[in-house]
Amino acid sequence: MDKINNDMLVIQVGELIDGISSESKKNISIVISGNSIVDIKPTGELSIPSDLDHKLIDYSDKTILPGLVDSHVHLTGIGDGRSGDELSTLPDEVLSINMANNAKKHLHSGVTTVRDCGAKNDTAFHLRTAAEMGIIDTPRLVLSGRPLAIIGGHLSYFGEQITGVNECRAAVRYLIKQGADFIKVTASGGSTKTSFPLKPSFSQQELNVIVEEAHKFGKHVAAHCHNSEAMVRSLNAGVDTIIHGVFKEPDGTNKYREDITELMLEKNTYVNPTLGPGMMRVQVMENKKQQGNFSEFDQEEMDQILFEHEYRMKCFSKMHESGVPMSAGSDSAWGAYEMGNFFLDIEGHVIGGQTPMQAIQSATSIASKSCWIDDSLGSIETGKLADLIVLDESPINQIENLRTVSEVIKNGEFVDRNNLL
Amino acid sequence: MSEQKVVKAKWLFDMVSDKPIEDGAVIFQSGVITFSGNYEKIKNKIQPDAKIYDFKDKIIIPGMVDCHTHHNGFGDGRSGDDVGLIPDDVLAIKSAKNAKTSLYSGVTTIRENGPKNMTMMRLRDAVNGGLTIAPRMVLCGRPISIIGGHMGYFGGEVTGEDESLALARQLIKEGADYFKITATGGSTATSFPLRPSFSKSELFAVTNEAKNYDMLTATHCLSTEGTDYSLDAGVDMIIHCNFDLPNGESKFDPKLTEKIVKKDAYVNPTLHVGRARVWSLMEGKDAALGGFENKRLNSISITKDRKNILDARLDMAKYGLETKLDHCRQMIDMGVKVITGSDSSWGDYALGNTVHETELLVEAGYSNMEGLKSVTINAAKALGLENQVGSIEVGKSADLAILDKNPIEDIKNLNSVTEVFFMGQSIRRGSEDSNNSYIQKSPQI
Numbered sequence: 001m002d003k004i005n006n007d008m009l010v011i012q013v014g015e016l017i018d019g020i021s022s023e024s025k026k027n028i029s030i031v032i033s034g035n036s037i038v039d040i041k042p043t044g045e046l047s048i049p050s051d052l053d054h055k056l057i058d059y060s061d062k063t064i065l066p067g068l069v070d071s072h073v074h075l076t077g078i079g080d081g082r083s084g085d086e087l088s089t090l091p092d093e094v095l096s097i098n099m100a101n102n103a104k105k106h107l108h109s110g111v112t113t114v115r116d117c118g119a120k121n122d123t124a125f126h127l128r129t130a131a132e133m134g135i136i137d138t139p140r141l142v143l144s145g146r147p148l149a150i151i152g153g154h155l156s157y158f159g160e161q162i163t164g165v166n167e168c169r170a171a172v173r174y175l176i177k178q179g180a181d182f183i184k185v186t187a188s189g190g191s192t193k194t195s196f197p198l199k200p201s202f203s204q205q206e207l208n209v210i211v212e213e214a215h216k217f218g219k220h221v222a223a224h225c226h227n228s229e230a231m232v233r234s235l236n237a238g239v240d241t242i243i244h245g246v247f248k249e250p251d252g253t254n255k256y257r258e259d260i261t262e263l264m265l266e267k268n269t270y271v272n273p274t275l276g277p278g279m280m281r282v283q284v285m286e287n288k289k290q291q292g293n294f295s296e297f298d299q300e301e302m303d304q305i306l307f308e309h310e311y312r313m314k315c316f317s318k319m320h321e322s323g324v325p326m327s328a329g330s331d332s333a334w335g336a337y338e339m340g341n342f343f344l345d346i347e348g349h350v351i352g353g354q355t356p357m358q359a360i361q362s363a364t365s366i367a368s369k370s371c372w373i374d375d376s377l378g379s380i381e382t383g384k385l386a387d388l389i390v391l392d393e394s395p396i397n398q399i400e401n402l403r404t405v406s407e408v409i410k411n412g413e414f415v416d417r418n419n420l421l
Numbered sequence: 422m423s424e425q426k427v428v429k430a431k432w433l434f435d436m437v438s439d440k441p442i443e444d445g446a447v448i449f450q451s452g453v454i455t456f457s458g459n460y461e462k463i464k465n466k467i468q469p470d471a472k473i474y475d476f477k478d479k480i481i482i483p484g485m486v487d488c489h490t491h492h493n494g495f496g497d498g499r500s501g502d503d504v505g506l507i508p509d510d511v512l513a514i515k516s517a518k519n520a521k522t523s524l525y526s527g528v529t530t531i532r533e534n535g536p537k538n539m540t541m542m543r544l545r546d547a548v549n550g551g552l553t554i555a556p557r558m559v560l561c562g563r564p565i566s567i568i569g570g571h572m573g574y575f576g577g578e579v580t581g582e583d584e585s586l587a588l589a590r591q592l593i594k595e596g597a598d599y600f601k602i603t604a605t606g607g608s609t610a611t612s613f614p615l616r617p618s619f620s621k622s623e624l625f626a627v628t629n630e631a632k633n634y635d636m637l638t639a640t641h642c643l644s645t646e647g648t649d650y651s652l653d654a655g656v657d658m659i660i661h662c663n664f665d666l667p668n669g670e671s672k673f674d675p676k677l678t679e680k681i682v683k684k685d686a687y688v689n690p691t692l693h694v695g696r697a698r699v700w701s702l703m704e705g706k707d708a709a710l711g712g713f714e715n716k717r718l719n720s721i722s723i724t725k726d727r728k729n730i731l732d733a734r735l736d737m738a739k740y741g742l743e744t745k746l747d748h749c750r751q752m753i754d755m756g757v758k759v760i761t762g763s764d765s766s767w768g769d770y771a772l773g774n775t776v777h778e779t780e781l782l783v784e785a786g787y788s789n790m791e792g793l794k795s796v797t798i799n800a801a802k803a804l805g806l807e808n809q810v811g812s813i814e815v816g817k818s819a820d821l822a823i824l825d826k827n828p829i830e831d832i833k834n835l836n837s838v839t840e841v842f843f844m845g846q847s848i849r850r851g852s853e854d855s856n857n858s859y860i861q862k863s864p865q866i
Contacts, residue, residue, distance in 0.1 A: 078552065090546075090550075091539070091543050092509070092510050093509055093512075093513035093539065093540055093544070093546075093547075094513070094546050094550065095510075096510035096511070097514055097517040097543070097544065097547040097552060097553055098547065098552045099514075100514045100517065101517070101552065101553055123510055126508050126510035126511050126514075127510075127514070129508065130511045130514040130515065133511065135511070135514055135515050135518060136514060136518065416852050416854055416855055418851050418852040418855070419851050419852055419855035420521065420525070420849055420850065420851030420855065421518055421521050421522060421525070421855050421859075
C-alpha cells in the first residue's frame with residue numbers, strides 16, 4: 001500500500017456490502033484517508049507499512065454498507081399526520097428549526113445523503129447555509145428549494161406557483177441561482193387541497209421548457225406524478241425521476257400501463273416509488289386496531305389504504321421486473337412518516353419483490369445515480385467519499401437488520417449519534 | 422397526577438437556607454416541587470411507586486437563571502453587526518441549538534436581550550409546537566433602539582414617543598415578556614457608546630407602557646448619562662452599567678451609584694464578555710471585529726504591524742476588564758443588587774458558560790454563596806420570577822441542576838453539571854463530547 005498521509009483509518013470488517021456487487025464480501029479491509037476511500041482489500045492482503053500512522057478499527061463481527069441515500073425527503077415535514085396545507089402555514093423560522101432537527105435525526109439513523117423534494121420559500125437553502133456555517137450537522141444535501149407547481153397545484157403553498165413557459169424558465173433559473181441542485185416539479189395534483197391528483201398539472205410545453213432549462217445547467221428534474229397522464233407528459237419531456245409513479249386513469253380507476261413502463265425504459269428514467277408512506281399508513285392503522293376501539297369507519301379506511309398499498313406494490317413489482325431502476329426515497333417526514341425511519345421504505349422494496357441486496361442498492365448506488373451524485377457517493381469503492389454505516393447484524397437475509405445501525409461515518413469522520421445539541 | 426419523582430444527593434442548596442442541607446432530597450410531581458429538605462425528614466412523603474434519582478455524593482442546586490443572553494449569537498468574536506446580516510431562518514436554527522446548549526449546561530431560565538426580528542418568538546413557537554426544547558425563556562422580542570443605535574440592525578429602530586410606544590405595543594402583541602432598550606450606543610458600528618441614545622421622554626413612553634402591563638424594563642447603558650436617564654425613567658435593570666464619560670474616560674460615580682440603590686434597580690455588569698475578549702486575544706484570535714471598537718482602535722493605531730495591534734487590543738481589553746471589575750466591586754460595596762447575566766453568545770463569549778460571569782462577580786467581592794444566589798434566587802427576583810424559579814421551594818417549578826463538585830468550595834464548580842431537570846423532566850443531554858464542545862476555558866499560556 002502506498003503511503004498517502006498520516007491521517008488514515010483502516011477498518012477491518014466481517015462483511016462488506018459495497019452497494020454495487022450482487023454478493024457481499026467477507027473479511028475486507030477498507031482504508032480511508034481524509035474524506036475518501038483509498039483502498040479496499042481482503043484483510044489478509046493488506047499490508048500497512050509499520051511506520052505509517054493510522055487508526056485500526058476492528059468490525060470483524062459487523063457489516064458495512066455505503067451511507068444510505070434517501071432520494072426523497074421533506075425535511076420540513078413533522079411526521080405527525082398533519083397535511084402539507086397545514087404545515088405550510090407555519091412561519092419559515094419554525095420550519096427551519098424543524099428541518100435542522102430532522103436532518104440530524106436522519107443522519108443519526110444512517111442516511112448520509114438526502115434529496116429534499118420541496119420546502120417552503122428559502123428554508124431549504126437557509127438550512128444549507130446553517131450547515132455550511134457549522135451550526136448544525138446534516139446529511140449531504142441535494143436540494144430543490146421550492147417545488148414548481150401550477151396555481152393551486154400540489155405543494156404550491158411552498159411559494160413557487162407559475163404559469164406558462166416564460167415563468168417556468170424564469171423559476172428554474174431563479175432556483176438554480178439560489179443554489180438548487182435539481183428541479184422538483186409537481187406534474188400532477190396530490191394531497192394539496194386545491195389540487196387535482198387525477199389530472200396532470202403542467203402542460204407538455206411547460207414541462208418541456210422546465211426540463212430543457214434544468215438540463216442546460218446540468219441539473220436533473222424529478223416529477224411528482226399521481227396519475228398516468230402526468231407520467232406520460234413527464235417522460236416525454238425527459239424528466240429524470242418519476243416520483244410516486246401511480247398508474248391511475250382520470251376517472252380514478254387503477255390501471256397498470258405497460259406502455260408507460262416501456263417509455264420509462266426507453267428514456268432511461270428512474271422511478272422513486274415511495275412505498276414507505278404506505279407501509280407507515282398500514283402500520284398506523286394496524287396499531288390502532290390492536291389498541292381496540294376500531295370503528296366501522298376505521299375498518300373502511302384501513303381497507304382502502306390496504307387496497308391502494310397493494311396496488312402500488314403490484315405496479316412496483318411489474319416495473320421492477322421490467323428492469324426500471326427503482327430509487328428508494330422515503331418521502332418522510334411527510335404525512336405521518338417521521339424522519340429516521342428510511343428502513344421502512346427499503347423494507348417495502350423487499351415486500352414488493354426485490355431481494356434484500358437489490359433493495360439496499362436501490363437505497364445506495366441506484367439512489368445516488370438518480371440524484372446524479374454517483375461519481376462520488378452511493379457505493380464503497382476506491383476513490384469515493386467515505387460515507388459508511390456499520391450494522392450489528394447482516395441485512396442480507398433479513399432486511400429489517402437495517403435497523404441495527406451502530407455507527408455512521410460521514411466524510412471520513414464518525415458521527416456522534418448521541419449529540420443532542 | 423403524574424408520577425412522583427424524588428431527587429436525592431449529599432448536599433442540597435435550596436437557596437432558602439443559609440447553608441446547604443446535608444443528605445437533601447427534592448420531591449416533585451407534575452413538574453412542581455411538593456417537598457424538599459433533609460431526606461430523613463421528608464422520606465415519609467415518598468409514594469411507593471415514586472421514581473427515585475439517587476445522586477449519592479453529588480450536589481443539588483436550583484436550575485440556574487441567566488439574566489442576559491443572546492441566543493442568536495455565535496461567541497466566536499464576530500460583531501453584532503455581522504450577526505444582523507444573517508438570514509432569520511439561519512439565526513432561528515442557531516438559536517434552537519444555543520437554547521439546547523443553555524439547558525444542557527444547567528441554565529433552565531434565560532432572559533434574552535437582543536435577537537433579530539421575530540427569531541426568538543419563533544423559537545418559542547417551535548418549542549410550544551413540540552418541535553424542539555429550550556429553557557424557560559423571558560423574551561423582549563427585539564431591542565428598542567434609535568435609528569443607527571445599538572442593535573438597531575435587529576429590527577427595532579424607532580423615533581419619538583409615539584413610535585416608541587407603538588413598538589412597545591407591537592412587541593406585547595408578539596408576546597414580549599419585558600422590554601429591552603438600548604439607552605446608549607454600544608458595539609454597533611453606527612452607534613455612539615459614550616452618549617445616551619433615547620431622550621428621557623422616549624424612555625418614559627416605554628416604561629409607562631411597561632407599568633401598565635406589570636412588565637419589567639432593562640436598558641443597555643455604557644454612558645453614565647444613559648444610566649441616569651434610565652433611572653429617572655424608572656427602568657428596573659441597568660445592563661453593563663459602565664461609567665463612561667463623553668470624553669471616553671471611565672470613572673466610577675458614587676452619586677449615580679447611590680441613585681441606583683435608592684431606585685432599587687438591579688445591575689447586570691457583564692464582566693466576562695470583556696474577559697472572553699482578553700482570552701481570545703491572548704490566544705492570538707483576532708476576529709474581524711466590526712463596530713465602534715474597531716473604529717476606535719484604527720484611530721489610535723500608529724502602526725500597521727499586526728503584532729502591535731494585537732498587543733494594543735489586548736492591553737485595552739485588559740484595562741477595560743480591570744476597570745469594570747473595580748467599578749463592580751464598588752457597586753457591590755455600596756449595596757447595589759448585582760446579578761448574573763452572562764451576555765453570551767455576544768462577542769467572544771459563547772452560551773453554555775454562564776458560570777464565568779458568576780465567577781467574576783465573586784472576584785468582584787461576592788462570597789461563593791452570594792455568587793450562587795446571583796445566578797439563582799436573586800436572578801429570579803430580578804426577572805420577577807421568584808415565585809416560579811430560582812430556589813428549591815414547595816410550589817416552584819422542579820428545575821434542578823446536579824453538580825459533581827461543591828460550588829461553596831469554589832464557584833467554578835458550577836460548571837460541573839452532570840444532570841439537569843427542567844419542569845420535572847430529566848433532560849437527556851447527549852454525549853460527553855457534545856457537552857464539552859461548547860465549554861470555553863481560560864487559555865493556558
